[in-house]
Every structure is written in C-alpha cells, then in structure tokens.
Amino acid sequence: MTDELLVKYLLGEASVAEGKTVQQWIQEAEANRTYYDQFKQIWDASGELVVKSALDENEAWKRFQHRVANGGKVKPAPAKRYFLFTKIAATLLLLVGISVVLYIVANLQSANKTIIAQSGQQVLTDTLSDGSQVTLNRNSSITYQNNFTDTIRAVALKGEAFFKVTPNKKQPFVITVNDIRVRVLGTSFNIRSENNYTEIVVETGMVQITNRGKTTLLKAGEKLLLKAGSNSAEKEVVSDQLYNYYRTHQFVCDETPLWKLVDVLNEAYDSNIRIGKNDLKNLAITTTFNNESLDKILEIIHLTFDITVSRKDGQIILQ
Amino acid sequence: MEPEQTATLSLLAQRDEAAFEQIFKSHFKRLHCYAITILKDEAEAEEIVQQVFYKLWERNQLQTFSGSLNAYLYRSVHNESLNFLKHQQVRTNHQLHVAYSMKQQTDDSDKKVASAELEKHIHKALNELPEQCRTIFQLSRFDELKYLEIADKLGLSVKTVENQMGKALKLLRIKLAHFLKFLILFFHI
Numbered sequence: 001m002t003d004e005l006l007v008k009y010l011l012g013e014a015s016v017a018e019g020k021t022v023q024q025w026i027q028e029a030e031a032n033r034t035y036y037d038q039f040k041q042i043w044d045a046s047g048e049l050v051v052k053s054a055l056d057e058n059e060a061w062k063r064f065q066h067r068v069a070n071g072g073k074v075k076p077a078p079a080k081r082y083f084l085f086t087k088i089a090a091t092l093l094l095l096v097g098i099s100v101v102l103y104i105v106a107n108l109q110s111a112n113k114t115i116i117a118q119s120g121q122q123v124l125t126d127t128l129s130d131g132s133q134v135t136l137n138r139n140s141s142i143t144y145q146n147n148f149t150d151t152i153r154a155v156a157l158k159g160e161a162f163f164k165v166t167p168n169k170k171q172p173f174v175i176t177v178n179d180i181r182v183r184v185l186g187t188s189f190n191i192r193s194e195n196n197y198t199e200i201v202v203e204t205g206m207v208q209i210t211n212r213g214k215t216t217l218l219k220a221g222e223k224l225l226l227k228a229g230s231n232s233a234e235k236e237v238v239s240d241q242l243y244n245y246y247r248t249h250q251f252v253c254d255e256t257p258l259w260k261l262v263d264v265l266n267e268a269y270d271s272n273i274r275i276g277k278n279d280l281k282n283l284a285i286t287t288t289f290n291n292e293s294l295d296k297i298l299e300i301i302h303l304t305f306d307i308t309v310s311r312k313d314g315q316i317i318l319q
Numbered sequence: 320m321e322p323e324q325t326a327t328l329s330l331l332a333q334r335d336e337a338a339f340e341q342i343f344k345s346h347f348k349r350l351h352c353y354a355i356t357i358l359k360d361e362a363e364a365e366e367i368v369q370q371v372f373y374k375l376w377e378r379n380q381l382q383t384f385s386g387s388l389n390a391y392l393y394r395s396v397h398n399e400s401l402n403f404l405k406h407q408q409v410r411t412n413h414q415l416h417v418a419y420s421m422k423q424q425t426d427d428s429d430k431k432v433a434s435a436e437l438e439k440h441i442h443k444a445l446n447e448l449p450e451q452c453r454t455i456f457q458l459s460r461f462d463e464l465k466y467l468e469i470a471d472k473l474g475l476s477v478k479t480v481e482n483q484m485g486k487a488l489k490l491l492r493i494k495l496a497h498f499l500k501f502l503i504l505f506f507h508i
Contacts, residue, residue: 002485003485003486003488003489004481004482004484004485004486005485006485006488007481007484007485007487007488008466008481008484008485010488011459011466011484013465013466013481038492038495038499039488039492041437041499042441042488042491042492042495042499043460043488045437045438045441046438046441046445046460046491047460048438049356049438049441049442049445049461050356050460050461051352051355051356051461052352053347053348053349053351053352053355053361054361055347055348055351055361055365057343057344057345057347057348058344060343060347060351060365060368060369061340061343061344061347063365063369064343064369064372064373067369067373068373068376072373072377
C-alpha cells in the first residue's frame, strides 16, 4: 500500500476501485489502521492552522503602488505602521501628561515661592502679586512670598525703596527693615535704610511703625528717622522731595541744606563730592534738577552760590 | 503553460499595469495566507508578498521566466518566508511560543492543550517540507483545492500532485511520529 493512495483516499480523490482497495487494507491489520489514523490525525490537526487574510487586496495594491513609486524602498506594513503610530501617540500623550503634571506642580510651588527682587546699579521697579508697586533704589532688595498666602503681606527690605501699596484692610502690608516693622493698609511711602539709620517718608495715607515695642503713627507729609538700638523716634515734617530722586529722576530741593544734596548726588552718581568749607554745609538750596548730568548740576551750584568746583584724585571739592 | 497565463505574462512583459494589478489582486490573499501559515505574523507576511510582487514587477525580461506564474509566486513566497525566518529565528521562536502559549491559556481542557501541542509540531514540520511539497499541501489543505485544480494552477500533472501529497503526509508522519504515539496513547486513555 502506497502513501500516495492512502492520502488520495483520505482526501476523497481516490476512485471507487482504489477506495475499496484501501478499505480492505485498513481492515487487514490493526497496524494498518493505526498507520492510516495517523495520516488522518495529521490532516485534521493541520486544519487548525488554517488562516484567513484580514487584508484587503485593493488596499494592498495601493501599498504596492507606493512601493513601486519609491523604487522598492521597504515601507512598514500597515499593521506595524498602525502599531508604530499608536506607540508614538501613546508616548506623546504620556509626555504631555507628565509635562502638565510638572507644570501644575511647578506652579503650585512657585505660588509659595520666596522671591527676591534685587536692584544692582540700576533702579528697579517691581509689581507684586497684590498689585503693589515697589521701586527699588540702586543696591537694594526686597524679599517676599509670591502669593501672599499669610494673613499679612510680609516684605523684607534692604536698602531703599518707595512703596505704593494696594489697599487691603483684611491683609495688612508689613515691611521689615532693620528690625523695624512698618505696617500699612494702603498708602505710598519711602523707606531708606543706611547703616544704622532708617528713614521713612510718607507720601499719602498713614503708616504704623513699630520699633523696639514702641509704635509711631506717621501721616502723609511726615517723616521719621530711626537709629538702630535707639528708642528715639524723631518725627519731622517732610521738607523736600529729594528722597524721591531715584523714582522721579528729579532732585527736588526745598530749603535743602547743601550737605544733604551732596549726599544724595554722591549716592545717585557714585561720585565723591566733598564740601571743603564747613560754613557752606548748611547753605539752603531751593531748586529742581530735572534728570540732568552731574556736571550740569555742579555748574548750576557753582553759578548760584559762587562756589568753586575743583577736581583732584577723583574727588570733587566744593569751596 | 495555459494560454491564459501566457497572455497575462506577455502583458506583464509590456509592463501593463492594469494586467499586473489584476494578477496582484487575484493572488494576494492566498499568498498572504500562505506566508502567514509559515510566519505566523500577518504584517511580516504581507511584507513578503509585497516583495515577491515587486521582484516580479522589476523583472523586465520574462524570457527567463519559465513555468507557471502560480508556481512561481507560491515558490517565491515559500522561499522568501523561510529566508526571513532564518534571519529572524530567535524572534519568530519567541512569537510562536507566545502564540501557542496564548492559545493554551484560552483552551482549558487537556485534550485541547494536546491538540495545540500537535499544531505547534505540525507547523514546525510543515516549514521543513520541500518547497513543492509544501505548496501543494498548502493548496490542498488550506485553499481546499482538488488535485486537478492544483495541477492546473501549478502547471503540473495530477500524478505529480498525487505523489507530492503522499510525500507530504509521509514526511509529516515521520517528523511527528514520536508525538503521534504519545497522542494516540493519550486519546485511548
């Protein structure tokens, strides 16, 4: 018995005569039956391997045309391409998700972030999150929490700054400078701290100053000079607007003694002006220098008071 | 060679795209199935079939082309698929393993596990058959063609188909002998 004939019979290809021969052979011996059964088993089991193509021949033809157009360059199969696209999309989505989370976290953190605004050689104007405006004179800084989440709006000052505070009765604005607390509800004022001295000039509204447990109320047009370690609080009437020069670019003198103007000029122009004669120091000046150069200002002083201006070793001497 | 095929081949020789399109579309699914049964990967299978057609398209001189177009296409798909497997052996083994173990997980009865095992062995054995043997088996078993149809398609005599089918099952039986013994015992118990 040939395998060919057995298979032919198995597949229904055998003629009637051939079929009879095969049937006879199978019945002749148990071994024959087993032999035939094995063929049948293989045949039946292999049927489980049958697959269907899920692809559309028209779509496949389009892909083939692309291949021809590309000179046979291998293009990723559609299933792969789809998979790749899904992978890319998923990756992008993941990246976007991570970015959003990081952005939110960063924002939450920055909401409570401590901000230090520092001016160098230039005057700096900063608007705080509550809308208050701060103009920092040169070499000054303020430190504050970005979002003022506390019951007060706390700002620490070093140097000199002019504050224009946005009114908010529920959340007072409190400045700490040289261990002095300046509490305001909404007003504008200048604070200047230099060495151990702190000078507060109120332009509008009212300011409450606490120094060493002693509280002083300062009204518009008043100024207070405090010395570190001292309880003395000299309340004065503001005589000039000179303190405002860095904000307004004007030197406004109103019966201002020369020494005071010289001090401010030295600060503003990084100059080294000295008054050579003591009797010149309290010479009162009433004028406004409007954004002028130091040379021009010195020339006006020279012409007004008949004072000699001489330069020597980087010093400017008035006498 | 049948007159019809000669006609399509001469059209092919003239780079008649419409004729080629017809050949492509009428053969694509069966060839794709053939490649899938060998590779167990639909996407790779398509790539193989596309490559085979592309080579045919690139072939300007059809004088070198002898025999049946069908036989050529099936032979090419078979050979290219096995070449691909050779290069991707590790990966494919892994895929097969995954495919079969997934199947095993879904089939809970012992009998089904056993038949899944048998399938795995048959798949391996089929891939080891000589090309003509394998192609004829493919057309008979999976495309469910009669001996006469297969002979017609591949430009062979019915006797050759008969011999090759006998050879196919004989080889499969030898390759699966060990496993079949176990299986018979199993079914008898």
